[in-house]
Amino acid sequence: MEAETVLETKNALKDFEGFVAIRDVSIDLKQGEKHAIIGPNGAGKTTLFNLITGHLEMDGGTVHFEGHDITGTAPHKIVKLGLARSFQRINIYPRMSVFENVQVALIARDGRSFHMFTLGYNLNRGETDELLQLVGLHDAADEIAGELAYGKQKQLELAISLASHPRVLLLDEPTAGMSPAETVEAMELIKEITEARGLTLLFTEHDMGVVFGIADRISVLHHGELIFSGAPDHVREDPEVRRVYLGEDHGAA
Ligand SMILES: Nc1ncnc2c1ncn2[C@@H]1O[C@H](COP(=O)(O)OP(=O)(O)OP(=O)(O)O)[C@@H](O)[C@H]1O
Ligand SMILES: [Mg+2]
Incomplete structure (x- = not known):
């Protein structure tokens, strides 16, 4: 039986005064999965997180969390519902x-x-x-x-x-700025906690070794559009992903 969908965007759109950072992105998260969103710098990963967690207003589309429409809901209310996130930039009380x-x-x-x-x-x-x-x-x-x-x-x-x-955790580059060794250690910890607590995880990460080592599913954003979502084994073989993400634009094949 297929796992239940816990988080879902439908046709998400973000238009920064004429610059469309997220276009028609429909993505879903199944209960308990570890789902990575990858894509080059500026692909729209953080923007998509911000739309999901209410830190940015959607210009189109919807977000559903555990069956409830949370489009336009304030961030602190979304946290209370059981959807937590971390930020790409450190967000703690330093003193x-x-x-x-x-x-x-x-x-x-x-x-x-x-x-x-x-x-x-x-x-x-x-x-x-x-x-x-x-x-x-x-x-x-x-x-x-x-x-x-x-x-x-x-x-x-x-x-x-x-x-x-939280029941769902969104981590925006949880290993940004870490050494390769720290990165592996941190992601192992995240994996352990996710599994031990039965959480559903959506994360962004630039280290492909880490992504492939942890993710059950990988979605690829490119210029604000979702060009692939599926099993890690399939992402490497996808011709469009190879072309736009792995830099094979000029491949002779
Ligand atoms: N508030 C904003 N106003 C205008 N443009 C924005 C704003 N926030 C993001 N952008 C633009 O939207 C695009 C997507 O940015 P975003 O930060 O979502 O990318 P990203 O995939 O998270 O990149 P990175 O891997 O560098 O973190 C970029 O071109 C960025 O400059
Ligand atoms: Mg980002």
Whole structure:
């Protein structure tokens, strides 16, 4: 039996004042799959993420999450529904400790407000510890987030994304700026967490070794259009993908 569709865009369109960054993109995510979106710089990957998570307004088309139409829904509401994301650029509180960054995410999830004085050390302590353990940052709990090595800041972002108890996780270049070794390690961790928690994952990544090592399905964007979506084994053989993505425009064949 085919897995249930948990996230779906239909004919998504984004027009930046005449520049169409996303054109007619219909993409779906099956429960539990690890789905990669690849494509050259500027292909529209981040824009598509922003449309899905409500950070950008759609100029056409719809987004459905677990059967509900979430087109035009505010980002914080979408997170509450169970769809979390990370950003291509680091998005943490650099002056707070690692522990506090995760704690604040949990407090926000529970709908409590926080400020200097409500950030009690014991609030959500157990769950904060658990999340830090999960991403391998337990030993760094008291360090200042902004002073962590880049790879560790990305791990912290992952813990923050997981704080909202998502069922679907969107990761925009979770390994951007990492060394090849860090990249492999980070993606292994993401794979493990995704599988252990039964999450559905949509991610972008430039390292093809990582993409092919992890993805169950690969979608290819090119100039804002979806030119392929299917099994990793098939993507390499697809003539259009080869032409536009693998740089075989001038192939003699
Ligand atoms: N706010 C904006 N206004 C105008 N153009 C934009 C805006 N955001 C993105 N673009 C353009 O849309 C296109 C797609 O950008 P996007 O960031 O989605 O690409 P990407 O596939 O994520 O690239 P990368 O691999 O470099 O992260 C680019 O040409 C970009 O310049
Ligand atoms: Mg991007």
